[in-house]
Amino acid sequence: MIATIAFGLLIVSLIIQIVYLFKKNGGQDRVSPWISLSAGILLLVEIVRRSIAIRFVALTGMFESLIFLACFLALLIFALRYFKSAKGNRVIPFGATIIALIFLALASSPLAPSEIKPPVPALQSGWLVLHVSFTFIGEVFFTVGFVSAILQLVTKNEEKRQSYDRVTYTSIAVGYPIFTAGALIFGAIWAEKAWGVWWSWDPKETWALITWLTYTAYLHLRLVRKSTSRLVPTLVIVGFAVAMFTFFGVNFLLKGLHSYA
Amino acid sequence: MKSSFDKIYDALRSIKLASVLLVLLALFAVAGGILPQGKTADFYQLHFPGAGSGIILALGLDHVFSSLLFLLVAAIFAVNLTVCTFHRLTGEFSKPRGKRRHGPDILHLGLIILMFGGILTARTRTETLINLRKGESADLPDGAKIVLVDLNYEQYPDGRPKSWESTVAIHKGVAAQGAPAATSGGLPRYHVKVNAPLRRKGYSIYQQSWHTEKQVVLKDAMGMSFALEPGMREATKDGFVLFMALDNPSLTTAAATSDTLPQSAVFLLEEHGKRTVVKVAPGQGIGPFIFDGYIDQSISGLAVVSDRGYPFVEAGFILVILGIFITYIRKLKGMLA
Numbered sequence: 001m002i003a004t005i006a007f008g009l010l011i012v013s014l015i016i017q018i019v020y021l022f023k024k025n026g027g028q029d030r031v032s033p034w035i036s037l038s039a040g041i042l043l044l045v046e047i048v049r050r051s052i053a054i055r056f057v058a059l060t061g062m063f064e065s066l067i068f069l070a071c072f073l074a075l076l077i078f079a080l081r082y083f084k085s086a087k088g089n090r091v092i093p094f095g096a097t098i099i100a101l102i103f104l105a106l107a108s109s110p111l112a113p114s115e116i117k118p119p120v121p122a123l124q125s126g127w128l129v130l131h132v133s134f135t136f137i138g139e140v141f142f143t144v145g146f147v148s149a150i151l152q153l154v155t156k157n158e159e160k161r162q163s164y165d166r167v168t169y170t171s172i173a174v175g176y177p178i179f180t181a182g183a184l185i186f187g188a189i190w191a192e193k194a195w196g197v198w199w200s201w202d203p204k205e206t207w208a209l210i211t212w213l214t215y216t217a218y219l220h221l222r223l224v225r226k227s228t229s230r231l232v233p234t235l236v237i238v239g240f241a242v243a244m245f246t247f248f249g250v251n252f253l254l255k256g257l258h259s260y261a
Numbered sequence: 262m263k264s265s266f267d268k269i270y271d272a273l274r275s276i277k278l279a280s281v282l283l284v285l286l287a288l289f290a291v292a293g294g295i296l297p298q299g300k301t302a303d304f305y306q307l308h309f310p311g312a313g314s315g316i317i318l319a320l321g322l323d324h325v326f327s328s329l330l331f332l333l334v335a336a337i338f339a340v341n342l343t344v345c346t347f348h349r350l351t352g353e354f355s356k357p358r359g360k361r362r363h364g365p366d367i368l369h370l371g372l373i374i375l376m377f378g379g380i381l382t383a384r385t386r387t388e389t390l391i392n393l394r395k396g397e398s399a400d401l402p403d404g405a406k407i408v409l410v411d412l413n414y415e416q417y418p419d420g421r422p423k424s425w426e427s428t429v430a431i432h433k434g435v436a437a438q439g440a441p442a443a444t445s446g447g448l449p450r451y452h453v454k455v456n457a458p459l460r461r462k463g464y465s466i467y468q469q470s471w472h473t474e475k476q477v478v479l480k481d482a483m484g485m486s487f488a489l490e491p492g493m494r495e496a497t498k499d500g501f502v503l504f505m506a507l508d509n510p511s512l513t514t515a516a517a518t519s520d521t522l523p524q525s526a527v528f529l530l531e532e533h534g535k536r537t538v539v540k541v542a543p544g545q546g547i548g549p550f551i552f553d554g555y556i557d558q559s560i561s562g563l564a565v566v567s568d569r570g571y572p573f574v575e576a577g578f579i580l581v582i583l584g585i586f587i588t589y590i591r592k593l594k595g596m597l598a
């Protein structure tokens with residue numbers, strides 16, 4: 001129910017943003033970031049409500065993961081106003097809002113059953129909570145990097161391209177440390193505690209590693225390639241695609257230790 | 262004029278090489294993430310007919326992460342990372358103090374240690390699985406014995422598992438195989454739970470699995486009953502009775518624990534050197550015994566793991582986290598409005 005209200009709010013925000021996108025030199029609207037913030041807070045309330053019901057952080061199923069992603073993305077869309085390089089940009093919050101809506105739409109699909117279930121023994125771990133939440137927060141920043149990298153590739157205006165490049169890099173520079181800690185390090189620590197093996201090349205681990213290698217390649221290539229390189233932003237787009245495959249594809253298409261999650 | 266040594270050195274520390282290798286490693290991982298690993302040659306020929314299976318087998322993509330090609334690329338990458346880290350590090354040290362940026366160095370150093378730990382784990386990690394029923398014992402790597410004192414299984418109301426926990430005692434002395442729990446009397450007790458392994462010097466013990474087994478209960482002429490697990494025998498005057506299996510093994514799973522169906526069991530009976538396989542229903546006789554029914558016996562699956570690489574991995578993790586946050590917190594100052 002709460003998720004549906006958040007969805008409605010984000011739709012309203014999207015419509016307002018579209019109106020402003022078509023306004024010539026209209027600047028950025030003042031309303032939609034606040035709507036986005038409200039949607040984020042509502043989703044946070046939903047996560048807290050579910051957590052209280054199971055007396056554990058409710059972050060263990062597909063539904064809860066999607067709600068969490070949408071929640072933090074909505075909050076980040078609001079926070080973008082405080083990023084020097086993204087301030088005043090209308091297209092990035094617009095793209096990110098669409099992706100937040102996609103996350104929520106997927107959450108309401110039958111692939112993501114929403115009943116509240118307490119965790120099985122393997123999932124009862126503080127490291128798991130850190131692992132999942134850091135990974136998703138990192139991915140929320142990757143989402144903004146993804147939107148900005150696309151814009152960086154399609155824009156013809158050199159000044160805009162440079163400004164998008166800064167947003168892309170800032171997003172990855174924030175998301176990458178969080179993702180590294182969450183997906184790889186906390187994940188490995190949890191695996192060691194739960195199964196006695198910190199790395200086992202199961203498909204989910206392997207795909208998380210591919211995601212990380214892709215962003216690592218981005219960060220290094222950006223140090224040595226010309227600023228007009230198209231390959232550099234392309235790696236950010238590929239990285240996001242791989243991250244999403246790690247999240248959805250591995251659960252539904254490939255099986256492994258993680259397939260219960 | 263650069264010497265050829267310098268040229269090789271420059272190539273080995275270049276970020277371009279690092280980027281190419283990172284992408285290559287990612288591509289190997291894609292192959293390992295998509296192709297089923299560790300199957301037989303027939304499997305690949307069946308599922309990837311024609312040239313496909315040939316390429317997979319020739320490149321070792323059926324076991325990507327231990328294939329020669331992958332290990333070669335990983336090794337070059339390790340050299341690249343090491344050379345580059347030390348080159349950068351010495352460069353930083355020649356700068357005045359205030360201008361040094363050590364974030365990436367700490368991070369790269371952490372990765373080198375992590376890789377070392379990974380190699381050690383891959384080469385020396387050992388894992389032994391032991392299945393214990395209550396009261397049973399097994400040997401540990403340091404010569405001590407572990408006794409399963411108790412085991413506890415809790416379920417949520419919907420039937421999903423809530424917790425698996427073994428209580429064990431560990432003692433150094435000699436204890437007979439299958440020693441009863443009583444002999445572990447005054448010893449300290451430890452708990453082993455999923456996500457809470459028991460750490461010992463040099464190894465750790467994990468609650469890895471949990472299953473129940475149906476045992477048959479036999480009654481002798483005196484009316485004393487005893488249980489037999491599958492594969493176990495009981496001596497008789499003329500030979501023995503061995504419990505082989507349940508007649509319908511599919512009922513051994515959780516669904517059968519409700520004990521709704523009286524079910525036959527298969528025994529091997531030896532009398533005066535002559536062996537016969539017989540199917541017996543509950544209530545019927547087998548040799549000198551009466552087959553009285555079943556009991557469910559819980560078995561705790563414990564994994565005893567020794568991994569000398571993991572302490573290096575942990576040290577690597579700490580450096581990586583430290584280095585990465587130092588690197589970006591510096592950069593992010595000034596990115597906020």
Ligand code: HEM
Nearest residue numbers: 216219223274275276279338341342345349365368372588
């Ligand atoms: C998996 C392996 C690696 C990881 C995770 C990693 C990670 C990083 C990160 C996060 C940065 C900061 C980039 C930025 O400025 O945004 C960095 C910088 C750098 N890395 Fe790596 N790296 C790896 C391997 C390598 C290798 C093999 C080389 C050798 C060529 C290398 C050379 C450098 C250099 C020269 C810098 C620039 C430092 C500076 O800004 O002064 N890295 N690395």
